[in-house]
Amino acid sequence: MNPFKKAYCRIYQKVFYLASFFLPFQAKPVYEGDKGIAKMVERLSLRHFRRPMVVIDPVVEQTGLSAPILEALVKAKMKVASYNQVTPNPTLDGALELAYEYEKKCCDCLIAIGGGSTIDLAKAAGIAIVYPKKPLAKFKGVLKVHRRIPYFVAIPSTAGTGSEATLAAVVVDAKTKDKFQIDDPKLIPDMVLMYPHLLSQLPPKVVAATGMDALTHAVEAYIGHSNVFSTRRDALKAVTMIHASLLDFYARPSDENKAREMLFASYYAGRAFTRAYVGYVHALAHGLGGLYNVPHGYANAVLLPIVLKAYGKKAWRKLAHLADAIALTPSDYNDQEKAASFIAHIEKMNAAMGLPRQFDHLIQEGDLDLLSTRAEKEGNPLYPVPRIMSRQELKTLLKRSDVTWGVR
Ligand SMILES: [Fe+2]
Structure with missing residues (x-):
């Protein structure tokens, strides 16, 4: 490869490396198991969240393995809305639809139960909720989200994508078939619940x-x-x-x-x-x-x-x-x-x-x-x-x- 291009790449990477020291990568609370469910609900209640939108993978929903999580939310007198139209490659239109449902049902926080697609869909919808007038495709790339998305809990049902820990949402523009990434520390979930039982039928x-x-x-x-x-x-x-x-x-x-x-x-x-x-x-x-x-x-x-x-x-x-x-x-x-x-x-x-x-x-x-x-x-x-x-x-x-x- 051309040495000038190589040098340009290394300088570019160094700038991003140095900038990372100024980005908010603080550790978020991670809870696990049945006690973790109780902790999650307690923490949501303490923050006065009452109307969670639960975004759930339809396969996970069908297995019924997530029932203890949903029951705990209802038991805490929360008005739970749910959305299960999750596709393997989340689309911009899907995110807009979820954002619409969130607003329609007057929700106040997001809980995603599923694999990377479910968590990424919720992240993208979070952006659409706080930027109702800006097309989602405009957020493609790095550090374009300047508003806080709604409080967001990630509950992974597969062990691999790591989306529960990352600043990335991968979404597809169905019209152009462009699969792209939105990267911003504001997309790192506020809380993670590890519930191994969810993975038992993978x-x-x-x-x-x-x-x-x-x-x-x-x-x-x-x-x-x-x-x-x-x-x-x-x-x-x-x-x-x-x-x-x-x-x-x-x-x-x-x-x-x-x-x-x-x-x-x-x-x-x-x-x-x-x-x-x-x-x-x-x-x-x-x-x-x-x-x-x-x-x-x-x-x-x-x-x-x-x-x-x-x-x-x-x-x-x-x-x-x-x-x-x-x-x-x-x-x-x-x-x-x-x-x-x-x-x-x-x-x-x-x-x-x-x-x-x-x-x-x-x-x-x-x-x-x-x-x-x-x-x-x-x-x-x-x-x-x-x-x-x-x-x-x-x-x-x-x-x-x-x-x-x-x-x-
Ligand atoms: Fe990956």
């Missing part, structure tokens, strides 16, 4: 994809250039917990101890990347999600080992730290050997959960230019990756990730 496929999404968040944050002490600590915690729990949780999603571990791992990974960013795995996966509707975590799982290998020696030292954190290799291995073992370990985890090494004729030859251009635009100059890559290199990685262009 299909193993969802456990695998969301778990690998969480691992990707932690790894991409850790190997990037924009870490501070807390993001390093959170990413390491997440990698260790995922290593210890994901395969067991995949084998038995009803194991609530493992569900709890994965919920917290996902939360820590979310906290790490919301300040330290992700990298090219996400930049490439977002394009595949937008064009072919592949689940985000599944795309990340396939791309993670491929992208980590492509970073080469620039990532060895930090990948070696991650290998050490999970005691993967003998201590006399050098960084290169440790990094290779860590990447091989990710491939083994994928294989153990039925995730493939490559996509099976997913990527169309005619889309390679568009996909690599979008990935380059998303990654550069923002993501503080170990090695900055050009559009051409990203195109090569896309080819490596699909059997169409040969088996790895």
